[in-house]
Amino acid sequence: MVAKTFFGFEDILAEELRNLGAGNVEKGVRNVSFEGDKGFMYKANLCLRTAVKVLKPIAEFRVMNENDLYRRVQRMNLREFMNVNTTFAINATVTGDLFTHSQYVAFKTKDAIVDKFRKEENVRPNVDTKHPDIRLNVHIQNNWCTVSLDSSGASLHHRGYRTATNIAPINEALAAGLIMLSGWHGQSDFLDPMCGSGTMCIEAAMIACNVPANLNRKEFAFEKWDDWDVDLYELIEAAQLKHIRDFRYKITGYDKAPSAIAKAKENIKNAQLEDFITVKEQNFFETQKEGNDFLQMVFNPPYGERLPVEMEEFYKQIGDTLKTGYPGSHAWLITSNMESLKHVGLRPSRKIKCFNGSLESRLVKYEMYEGSKKGKYQED
Known part of the structure; x- marks a missing residue:
C-alpha cells in the first residue's frame, strides 16, 4: 500500500507506519509505501496523523500514450472490485513529459471502464463524484502507471471535529x-x-x-467495499482506544x-x-x-x-x-x-x-x- 503526505513529512509518516506495525516501509517523495493486511489498512486510516490518503495498488503497467492507457485499463480484471451497479469516481495525478493533463487521464480511464462493461454486458456503471462506491486513483510518473483503490475517500486531513473555521484555516x-x-x-x-x-x-x-487522528471522522471509503469487515474495524478501534493516555x-x-x-x-x-x-x-x-x-x-x-x-x-x-x-x-x-x-x-x-x-x-x-x-x- 501507499500513504500519501506533504513534502517534508516523509520521515515522520514512515516512523508513524513503523510504530503501527507496518512492514517493508519505504520512503518516496510525498509518499511512503508499506505492507500490511486489511486490518492494518483500517488501522492506518484511523491512526495516521500525517497521511492524506491510503491507497491500495491494484495494477501497474507501462504506458506511452493515452491509447496505451485505455487498452491497459480495459485488460484489468475490473470485476474483482466492481460490477455494473457500482458507482465510481476517478482522480489522477501525472508527472513527466508524456502526460501533462491529469483530468484528461482521469477521463480516458473512465472511458475505458465504462466501455468495457458496455461491450461485455451492454450496461455501463455510473460515475458519482460525490459519494461513489469506489474511488480509483491513477498515478502516472513518466511512462509508469499505477492504478489504486483509494481506501480513505475524502482526504484524511478531514478529521471530523472541525465544523467552524476562519478565513485561512491550517490543514x-x-x-x-x-x-x-x-x-x-x-x-x-x-x-x-x-x-x-x-x-x-x-x-x-x-x-x-x-x-487516534481520525477517531471523529464519519466515514472512510473502504466502508463501501464488498469486503468491508465492520467487526474487524471495531476490534481495531477498540484496541487503539486502549492506548489513549x-x-x-x-x-x-x-x-x-x-x-x-x-x-x-x-x-x-x-x-x-x-x-x-x-x-x-x-x-x-x-x-x-x-x-x-x-x-x-x-x-x-x-x-x-x-x-x-x-x-x-x-x-x-x-x-x-x-x-x-x-x-x-x-x-x-x-x-x-x-x-x-x-x-x-x-x-x-x-x-x-x-x-x-x-x-x-x-x-x-x-x-x-x-x-x-x-x-x-x-x-x-
Whole structure:
C-alpha cells in the first residue's frame, strides 16, 4: 500500500507506519509505501496523523500514450472490485513529459471502464463524484502507471471535529506534522498564540493523549467495499482506544478575535478535548509567559496572502514579544513570507522546508533562553 503526505513529512509518516506495525516501509517523495493486511489498512486510516490518503495498488503497467492507457485499463480484471451497479469516481495525478493533463487521464480511464462493461454486458456503471462506491486513483510518473483503490475517500486531513473555521484555516494533517517536526509529544506545556479555530491546539492534544487522528471522522471509503469487515474495524478501534493516555500539562490557545475563540471552543468540544485545552481571547503581543516551566509554541501567523496585515511590523512584534515575554520557550512558526521573517529580529536555530498548500514555506525554530543565554540571539 501507499500513504500519501506533504513534502517534508516523509520521515515522520514512515516512523508513524513503523510504530503501527507496518512492514517493508519505504520512503518516496510525498509518499511512503508499506505492507500490511486489511486490518492494518483500517488501522492506518484511523491512526495516521500525517497521511492524506491510503491507497491500495491494484495494477501497474507501462504506458506511452493515452491509447496505451485505455487498452491497459480495459485488460484489468475490473470485476474483482466492481460490477455494473457500482458507482465510481476517478482522480489522477501525472508527472513527466508524456502526460501533462491529469483530468484528461482521469477521463480516458473512465472511458475505458465504462466501455468495457458496455461491450461485455451492454450496461455501463455510473460515475458519482460525490459519494461513489469506489474511488480509483491513477498515478502516472513518466511512462509508469499505477492504478489504486483509494481506501480513505475524502482526504484524511478531514478529521471530523472541525465544523467552524476562519478565513485561512491550517490543514489538520499539516498542523499535526508541524507539531511532530517540532519534537513535541506531550512532554511540556503547549501554546498556540494565534490559534484561530483551534486546529493546532486540538492536534497537539490528540498527540499528547495518543488519540487516534481520525477517531471523529464519519466515514472512510473502504466502508463501501464488498469486503468491508465492520467487526474487524471495531476490534481495531477498540484496541487503539486502549492506548489513549492522560496528559498533565497545559495546552493553551490565544486569539484576539472573539469569533475565532468561539469557533475554537466549538471544534474543541467536537473533538471531546475540553479537559485538555483552554482558549482565551487575548492579543499575543500583550501577553507574557505564565509560570517558569518550559513552554513549547507552534503557530501559523498570517502570511499576507489572505489576511490583510502590515507584515514587517507584525513579524517585528512577534520577535519583540518572544524576546521580552517568553524566556524558557521554544517557538516554532510556519510562514511562506520569507521577507517578513527577517523582521522577527531573532536568529532561528532551525529552518525546515515545507509547503502550506501550494505555498513553499519554512518552519522555523527560535530558542528563547533565560538569563545570560539571551545574549545568544542578537537582532539581525
